[in-house]
Amino acid sequence: MSTEPAPRGIFVVFEGVEGGGKSTQCAILTQRLADAGHEVTQTIEPGGTPTGERVREWVKTGEGLTPTAELFLFNAARAALVETVIAPALDSGHCVVCDRYVYSTVAYQGFARGVDQMTIATLNTVATGGLEPDIVVLLDLPPNEGFGRKAGTALDRIELEDSDFHLRVRQGYLEQAQRDPDRWLVLDATLPESELGDAIWDRVSAVLGRT
Ligand code: TMP
Secondary structure (H helix, E strand, O other): OOOOOOOOOOEEEEEOOOOOOHHHHHHHHHHHHHHOOOOEEEEEOOOOOHHHHHHHHHHHHOOOOOHHHHHHHHHHHHHHHHHHHHHHHHHOOOEEEEEOOHHHHHHHHHHHOOOOHHHHHHHHHHHHOOOOOOEEEEEEOOHHHHHHHOOOOOOOOOOOOOHHHHHHHHHHHHHHHHHOOOOEEEEEOOOOHHHHHHHHHHHHHHHHHHO
């Protein structure tokens, strides 16, 4: 019997403002990876663990949360997710597809809420142990278009922030993408779902071919 460790799977993160179709594209990529014979773990931030589920509920509905308190809550959820789900999955050779990661904290708590970026970077690194994804897919669109797609659904505490807040979030993502163009794939989220799925698959296949 071989004692070689399983090859590490690839780690793909989806980011973007509300209503950009992240969950749809996460599901499409997960299915494509599975169809190609990969073991896949699909997960979400905040969520994916009992801690993450409690944090999800708390940040969406809680009262009196300060920006710094939010920063700690998202990173508490993240630490639990990385330690108990993402890292073990990658170590056992699974590909991991995750809806949001550290880049959301930089965009929402940093760019939009104004929390110090060095503090955010430190906490993000503590929570993840420095684990970085192979690919970050940014589904970019103007926030008002994203909210147009969500018309008729109840909005949560963060979604209810004003349009300037959401514009700063979008800008925060675009600046992060510019700083690390090899890792980020920026796509126009107003393109048809299948076109986006194909562009994502092209990048994922290229990275899989290199691993
Ligand atoms: P969503 O999964 O429905 O997009 O909800 C998650 C919400 O939490 C969304 O408004 C973005 C926000 N968020 C942050 O503000 N910071 C973070 O670090 C993460 C992961 C999410």
